[in-house]
Each structure stands twice: as C-alpha cells, then as structure tokens.
Amino acid sequence: MAGLDLVTEDILEYASVEEITTIVPNDLFYNTPNSRTLFYKRSTCSFPNSNLLNIPNKDVLLTGPFYFYPHIGEVPSGFPTTTTSPDLYLTRISDVTCAPGQLAMLLPKNSEDRAPKIIGTSLSDEYSRGSVSINKIDDVKFSLKISISNPEYVKGTYLYFDCMHGDHFGHFIVDILSMFWAIDFARDLGFSDLKIAISQNLSPYFKDALACWGVPPDSVYQIERPVIFENVLFATRSFFTQGYTTEVACNIWKKVRDYYNLNTGPSAIYISRSGVNSRKLKNEIEVEEIFRQKGFEVIHPENLTFPEQVNLWANAETVAGPAGSNLYGLAFQLNLKSSFIICPPDFVHVQELMLQSGYSSNTFFYFGDYSDGSIHGSWSVDIPNMEHYINRWLQEHTVYAPNKFSTKISSVRIESMGGFANKMIQFMVGNRISASVPRCRLVHDALLEWGITSSEFDGAISKSVRFGPGRHRLDIVGITSCLNRGMIDTVVVDSYAQHFDNFPDVATARRLFVTPSALDHVRGFGADRLVISIRGGEILDGRHPDYILLPPSFYEGLIEQTGLKPVFFGQIEDNAYCLALRARFPRAEFVAGQGVMHDFAVLRRSCHIVPSISTFSWLAAWLSEAESVHLPVAGLFNPRQARAHFLLPLDDPRYRFHLFPLAYAVDVAKYPHHFATMQRALDGTARLVSAERLRAIIEAAPQVKRRIDAYLAFYDDAFYSESQGDIGAAVRDGLLPSALHHYLEHGFREERPCFKLDPFHYATRYPLAAAEVAQGEYLDFEHHYVEIGHRRGYTAAP
Structure with missing residues (x-):
C-alpha cells in the first residue's frame, strides 16, 4: 500500500461511528465535521400477533437474528411480538472514500498512518455477507476484493443510500427506504443542497420513492468508480431485517402510501411468486386458481410499477400469498383486515409481522411442505388441505364476503x-x-x-x-x-x-398457446445454430414505418460473437434484401418457411433466436424455451421510437439487448437508393446493453430538458393547424382564438409536433442524431432539432 492506493488483499479495520465521531446537539451538527446527532431514541415496538393455522410435524425454523427461538414448541405463540431498536443517528463524516458495492472507508493520508478503516455504519450488516468489495476476516478486519487507485474528489454533502442488494425490491424497501427519514431531518438541520449517493442503478422504484420526498433523479450521484466525497451523511436504518422496527419506519411506509394511494383497487388480492425463480412454490398455479375462484385478484407484482403496487396494498382488505419480498407491501396497508401467508416450515420470516407494526390487521400462517434443503429451494403445499384452511380463514377471520364483488355477469x-x-x-x-x-x-x-x-x-x-x-x-x-x-x-x-x-407471466401465456399435436414432428434448430428470423411480405414496401429490415452487418457481428452457425429462416424470397443476405453469407443455411404454425413452432423450439422486427417472431421467441434471444432494440422494439409500444422483457435472463439508433422503413423495390442509405446508416451501430442500462435509458427523462421557447422558434402555424385536424377545425369554428393559443396551453405539454420534420430523412441523413435520441439524450427528433440539430446545420426535411 502506498499513499491513497489500495490493492486486492489489503486489510481494512472495522471502525464504529463511536470511534470516529462525537455526539453533538442537533443545532451544532451542520457546522461540526465528524459528528453524529440523535434523531430517535432507542425504543420498543410491538407488532401484530401471529396465528398458526396448522403445525408441521417437525420444527419450524425462524430465519434471521431470532435463532434463540429454535422451534415452535419453545414459543407458544410461535413468534416474538416486540422488538427493541437502537438509537437512530444521523452521522456526518468528511473525506469518505466510496467504491461500488457498498464500500465506504477512511483512507490514510500516507503509508505511515494506521490501516484504512471501513465505516461500520455503511454496511448492511457487520458481517457484510455476499459483498462484492470485501471479505470478512474476523470481527474487526476485512480484506479488499478490489483495488482503489486515484479516487476523484467530489465536493458537496451526500446522503449515503448505497446497498449491495439495492437492485432487489425487498432489500430496497427494508435496507434503503428505511433510511429516508434522514432526508427531511438533514433538510431541517440546514443541508439544503443535499444529494444522494448510490452505486447501483437508479431503479424505477427508487426514483418513485424519492419523488415522495421531492428529490429529483438528477440529485442522485452514481458511484461507478472510487471517489472521495467531501461530506457524507450516514443514517441508521429505522428497520433492520429480522432485527427490529420503529415508529419511524412505520411513518416512512405511511408517507409513501399516502403519496400513491388512489383510493381505488380490488379488496381481495393474492400476491403471486410464480414469476420468480427463487423459493418457488411448485404448485402455485393451482393455488392461484383456488384464490381466483374465491374472488381474489391474482397479482404478479413484478409486472407492476412501484406506485401501482403501493396503491394496491393501500386499498386491499384481504391479502394472501407465499412469504417473501412480494409481501413487503404489507407495510403500505390502510384498510387491511387480514392476511394469509403461506410458507415452508424451514424458512419462516418475521418481517411480514414487523412490517405491520402500527397496524391492527390479523396475520395467519399456513405451513406447506419442507423445501428441498437450500435457502432458496422449491417447496409445495397440499392443495386440498390448504383449501380447507383457506375456507376456514375466510369464514371465521376476515370481512370477506361475496357481496364485496359485483354479482352481475x-x-x-x-x-x-x-x-x-x-x-x-x-x-x-x-x-x-x-x-x-x-x-x-x-x-x-x-x-x-x-x-x-x-x-x-x-x-x-x-x-x-x-x-x-x-x-x-x-x-x-x-x-x-x-x-x-x-x-x-x-x-x-x-x-x-x-x-x-399487459401480459401475463410467460408460463401462463405458454399454457394458453399449446402447440397442436399435429406439429409434434416439427423440430427447432439445435444448440449449435443461430436462428435469424427473416420477415418479408408487406414489410418490404415500408407501409409500417417501424418495421425495419436490419443490416447484414448486425448479423455478421452476432455470428462472430456467438460462434454459432447462422440459419436464415422464414420469409426467404427472391427480393433485394434476401439476395443481399445470400451474397453476404454464402455459406449460411437459408430455410424458407412452410406456413405460420409451422414457422412459429420452429422458432419456439429453437435454442438461439434472433427475432426480426415483427410481432410474429417476437412472440414465438418469448413463448419459447430458448437458451438465448438476441433482441434488436430497433424500430417497433425501441420505445424511444415506437413510444406507445413496449416489448422488452427486461427481467428475462434469456434476453440479450442490442440497441440501435432510430431508423424507419422504406419501400425496398421502389426506393432502392433510400433503402441502401438506411442500411449503411445502421452499419456497425448496434450496441449490446444490459437490461439495467436499457431500463435506465427508457425510463429516464431526456438528458436535455424540453424548453417551449426552443420549439416556438420553429413553430409553423399552418402546419400545426393542418396536421392537427381538431385544432384547425376549432379555430375555424371560433372555439379557439388561434392554433398557437392551443399549442401554448396544451400542444407543447401533449408533445404535439409544431413544425414539419421527416423522420426518415433525419434518421438516415444524420445518424448521430438517431443515436442520441435512442440513448435518451433527447425525447424525439423534433426535440433534437430545436435544441442542437439546427445549430449543426441539419435540415428537418429534404
């Protein structure tokens, strides 16, 4: 170790906040470096009693810190009913070195100083299990898994909300959201220009949660390499998984609930885990059907936004589902009367109860069969036995009644x-x-x-x-x-x-469309083939502007990357595009299709698929059991272009996403020169991006903010009136004073075009613009043109 540089295997000493800070009153905290101030005193918090509907023959294992309850026999009620929290402090430390993977340290000024220290309060737990940055050696020593070299110095004050599991919804709720009390408290203490520091991607639910506190996404600093922050604020968690909860945590849950509660939603919901692979309830589809028949709406939370989930929980009166982070929405309840939690007896969580602290709902546990022995192992339930207990629960312990739902067909x-x-x-x-x-x-x-x-x-x-x-x-x-x-x-x-x-989980979709037995003889292509779907027909005449033909160079790159043998399959016809593919890949197989059902079955049964820009090949690939799907994020599949559509299975591990610039279809036969120009513009532009990065590009606001004055500089009254037929008619009928009046009041906000721009011309003539819009720098081509395009000398139309 030399100076500020650390290398793999260097030793870090554990440092508690008591060692490196002093306690100061609230009013002195803002001006006192390396200090901490009390927000909430140590307290005991109660949560609802549990009710056990069935007792397994063997021991029930409570996971987490409650190991002193080894089995149900020693605790008549089965679960603790109170927890005691520590004091909750806001801690301020200067010159903190942070690195990706939830690592915050104090580095020595030179090699003669003592060993670098890891700041204990920054860890999810003091053992730092599963860390990508450090290994625990003993109670006071850790070794580095990464190197720290020449960290950049970043001025300002940052709230440290980093978590190595922050991309996981459940960990976000209990490990990160539970620290949000510090936002208001820090503001009250004078930290007005406060920013947030994390190393994980800014997930949609993180962004939605920050909105409840009025924190914009651009206030979040992502730690992508080691940096030294001028000042870092660390907050004690108000909720610790399986450890404790507090009134502070309950107030956080309620603030989020009240922000997103729409006062509408089903009163009886079943929260499914069938779309999640870990701790899988093997016969959950049957369980879902039982609850569905009893009037419950079956919810797959991974398909919902964070606000949608919070609103569901706020309005539910009766809830059921297997234990796990899918039930962490219990924290956002408002009208809940009773919950029915299903779990294996060898993996029983307490936090489903702790999350309900401050509420009076009843909680019932039904124990299924034991798991396969691993912590995330699969398990099952006895369906007839469980249905007996469901009926008893509904009849005796809930306000559920059929008249809560409409009896009309x-x-x-x-x-x-x-x-x-x-x-x-x-x-x-x-x-x-x-x-x-x-x-x-x-x-x-x-x-x-x-x-x-x-x-x-x-x-x-x-x-x-x-x-x-x-x-x-x-x-x-x-x-x-x-x-x-x-x-x-x-x-x-x-x-x-x-x-x-809108879609159900893929397993449900597959059950809807079972390939007929008449096609049992049809085989897909094996593990050594890369099946490249080719769409022809009406796509060739450019009638669908978002159904584009991809350049041969894209396929060439995929073949080189995968090492697989290419098979061009589908609508192989005698046209300019197919002829170009044959010329570019003389040794490849070209297999013409034999009808929609045959071709759908071939794609669905192949191992490695490259869909064409068409819903046919997209759906076949999604319903398949393929090992990999290389999806071109182009045309119809690029939400930055086809903005109403969204066909990206971002949580499906089979998918590899290849991001293209914006591009539009052209009639291949009628305009061969324009088609060749479009193909050249796309050559070499595909970029492999992770699902997380693609999600961030799609969901983020444009990096350049839309400004109405920029648009007004190019506003065309005649174009706006004619292109927006309802506006022109309203002006002629005297219902609007002018078209411009409408644009100022509504059109700009509704993103209506106010001047003529030819997207095909703009995309093919200016490939840089097409890439910048695809990557989320600008909302669309109109936005690009008014902000930067015209300054570069671009023209909006030929």
Missing part, C-alpha cells in the same frame, strides 16, 4: 385486429383481465390454429370502457378493480395492447 370483448400474432396478443391480454374477475366472460373470435373456438355472450352492456388502437398500455389493475366492483360491466379490447405490462 361482466364481459371482456375482443375486437380482433391485425394478423396472427396480433390476435394472439389481444387474446392473451383479454384473458388476463377476464381471469381476474369472477363471473366474467371472455368474448372473442376463433383462433382455430390453437384450437380456440369463438366465444359469444348476449349479456346487455350498460357501462363499458374502450382504449382505441393507438393506446397500448392498458391499466389492467384499475380496469379489473372497476369490473370487480361493478363500476363497469364491459371492457372492449379494441387495442393492439402491445405493452409488456
């Missing part, structure tokens, strides 16, 4: 649109809605290829809701709630509904 009616895959997606979404509502009929056309006959329903329609073909993300949770409560009786799915939030 309702319906979900699908107005079929588009081709083969579009109709499958509509059916999948309609089925998800109807399956969540008791006494609801699904009305649809036949999908005979899948053995699905048409369904009709003559019930009267008095109150219905439609979406329209341009709206793709449907509010599934809100719509099913309204159906359940009789607010409406009919949902008309007249949308393509091509948004991943």
